Amino acid sequence: MTTQKTPVVDGRARGRRIKGRASGRRYEARWGAGMATPAVVLLVLFLIVPVVLAFVLSFTNARLVSPNPPRFVGLxxxxxxxxxxxxxxxxxxxxxxxxxxxxxxxxxxxxxxxxxxxxxxxxxxxxxxxxxxxxxxxxxxxxxxxxxxxxxxxxxxxxxxxxxxxxxxxxxxxxxxxxxxxxxxxxxxxxxxxxxxxxxxxxxxxxxxxxxxxxxxxxxxxxxxxxxxxxxxxxxxxxxxxxxxxxxxxxxxxxxxxxxxxxxxxxxxxxxxxxxxxxxxxxxxxxxxxxxxxxxxxxxxxxxxxxxxxxxxx
CATH class of the missing domain: 1.10.3720.10 (MetI-like)
Known part of the structure; x- marks a missing residue:
């Protein structure tokens, strides 16, 4: 009886260890994402967004202060x-x-x-x-x-x-x-x-x-x-x-x-x-x-x- 239950017990223990490691990885991933979020937000706001805006504005006649809305002028x-x-x-x-x-x-x-x-x-x-x-x-x-x-x-x-x-x-x-x-x-x-x-x-x-x-x-x-x-x-x-x-x-x-x-x-x-x-x-x-x-x-x-x-x- 004992020899028949041992593989089952070992399999359950191994499954718990695998689940524990997966849970630990998810926990670390959440903490890592949370700690990186401020830097990512600043990077998006002060680098990516300005670059995209500059690319869009370069094809318009936009002025810094003007009563007229920007108009697309192509090249x-x-x-x-x-x-x-x-x-x-x-x-x-x-x-x-x-x-x-x-x-x-x-x-x-x-x-x-x-x-x-x-x-x-x-x-x-x-x-x-x-x-x-x-x-x-x-x-x-x-x-x-x-x-x-x-x-x-x-x-x-x-x-x-x-x-x-x-x-x-x-x-x-x-x-x-x-x-x-x-x-x-x-x-x-x-x-x-x-x-x-x-x-x-x-x-x-x-x-x-x-x-x-x-x-x-x-x-x-x-x-x-x-x-x-x-x-x-x-x-x-x-x-x-x-x-x-x-x-x-x-x-x-x-x-x-x-x-x-x-x-x-x-x-x-x-x-x-x-x-x-x-x-x-x-x-x-x-x-x-x-x-x-x-x-x-x-x-x-x-x-x-x-x-x-x-x-x-x-």
């Missing part, structure tokens, strides 16, 4: 941007120049600083902090300070006048169309290079020291160690840095808004600044949304192209 806003808006063309060119200069220079300079502060010498922590201070300083504050430095009687022109013994006293950096964008490029590189220096530094510290010892035993010099050990070990870090710098460079706005307001003669207008100016200050919400959509597609394509070109071919 008119996009046609206007590419054929009837010279400021859009200039802003796209300025953004491309800014990104083309900032991305390689900032990445290369940050790598150079990372290699320097990766040395095992006294006081290296202090240098890391010094290089990182501009990153934690508000970009608005930094832009205001550099705006004063770029003035005719500012620190930069005074330094130039002193170093050249009065032969050249500088120029009105932000009022000259030929130097305004370059001045903003210098500021932007100086402000953000410390952040990417730390990322490069974290990548450098993951490379095993044994590889350098083996390279030195084979007679490799400093440059050969960098080419054959350091750079291959930084491949994944390089991809991340290139993508992040590119996205940040294409989104240039605060420096322009604080320092030049797009001038002089639209020589510093960026795509984001032009979209904000059209959408809010000039109250052309529909056209501003179309410019934002163009910017989004451009950034997405560039990021995908970068990811494709830097992919691991193995």
């Amino acid at each position: 008119d806003n996009f046609i206007r941007a590419f054929t009837q808006d010279p400021v859009f063309t200039r802003s796209a060119l300025n953004t491309a120049i800014f990104a083309a200069v900032v991305v390689p220079v900032q990445a290369g300079f940050a790598l150079f600083l990372a290699i320097l502060v990766n040395q095992k010498i006294r006081g290296v922590v202090a240098f890391r902090v010094i290089f990182f201070i501009p990153v934690v300083t508000s970009i608005v504050v930094v832009s205001i300070l550099w705006k004063f430095m770029y003035q005719d009687d500012g620190l930069i022109n005074n330094a130039i006048d002193t170093l050249t013994f009065g032969a050249w006293s500088g120029t009105a950096w932000l009022q000259n169309p030929s130097t305004a964008l370059g001045a903003i490029i210098v500021l932007s590189i100086w402000q953000a290079v410390g952040f990417h220096m730390l990322i490069w530094l974290s990548g450098l510290q993951t490379i095993p020291e044994e590889l350098y010892e083996a390279a030195r035993m084979d007679g490799a010099g400093t440059w050969q160690q960098f080419v054959n050990v350091t750079w291959p070990g930084l491949r994944s870090t390089m991809v991340f840095i290139l993508v992040t710098i590119t996205i940040a460079a294409l989104g240039l706005f605060v420096q322009i808004d604080v320092m030049t307001q797009g001038g002089p003669v639209n020589s510093t207008t960026s795509l984001v600044y032009h979209a904000v100016r059209k959408g809010y200050r000039e109250q052309e919400t529909g056209y501003g949304a179309a410019l934002s959509l163009i910017f989004f597609v451009a950034v997405l394509l560039i990021a995908l192209l970068q990811r494709y070109l830097t992919r691991d071919k193995d």
Whole structure:
């Protein structure tokens, strides 16, 4: 009798354990969903909904304050941007120049600083902090300070006048169309290079020291160690840095808004600044949304192209 009831008892116990585990999973799933709900709600309200609204508004003639209801205009806003808006063309060119200069220079300079502060010498922590201070300083504050430095009687022109013994006293950096964008490029590189220096530094510290010892035993010099050990070990870090710098460079706005307001003669207008100016200050919400959509597609394509070109071919 006992041997006949044992399988039944074991089956019931196993069934209870399975039901208990299933009940525990459902309980954890409910708690997980409840804890994720606030973040999901905020994500929907402040990311997904604005993106959908921008997409819808880009096909209308909506204005920020207007007694007339929005009207569907199809692709008119996009046609206007590419054929009837010279400021859009200039802003796209300025953004491309800014990104083309900032991305390689900032990445290369940050790598150079990372290699320097990766040395095992006294006081290296202090240098890391010094290089990182501009990153934690508000970009608005930094832009205001550099705006004063770029003035005719500012620190930069005074330094130039002193170093050249009065032969050249500088120029009105932000009022000259030929130097305004370059001045903003210098500021932007100086402000953000410390952040990417730390990322490069974290990548450098993951490379095993044994590889350098083996390279030195084979007679490799400093440059050969960098080419054959350091750079291959930084491949994944390089991809991340290139993508992040590119996205940040294409989104240039605060420096322009604080320092030049797009001038002089639209020589510093960026795509984001032009979209904000059209959408809010000039109250052309529909056209501003179309410019934002163009910017989004451009950034997405560039990021995908970068990811494709830097992919691991193995």
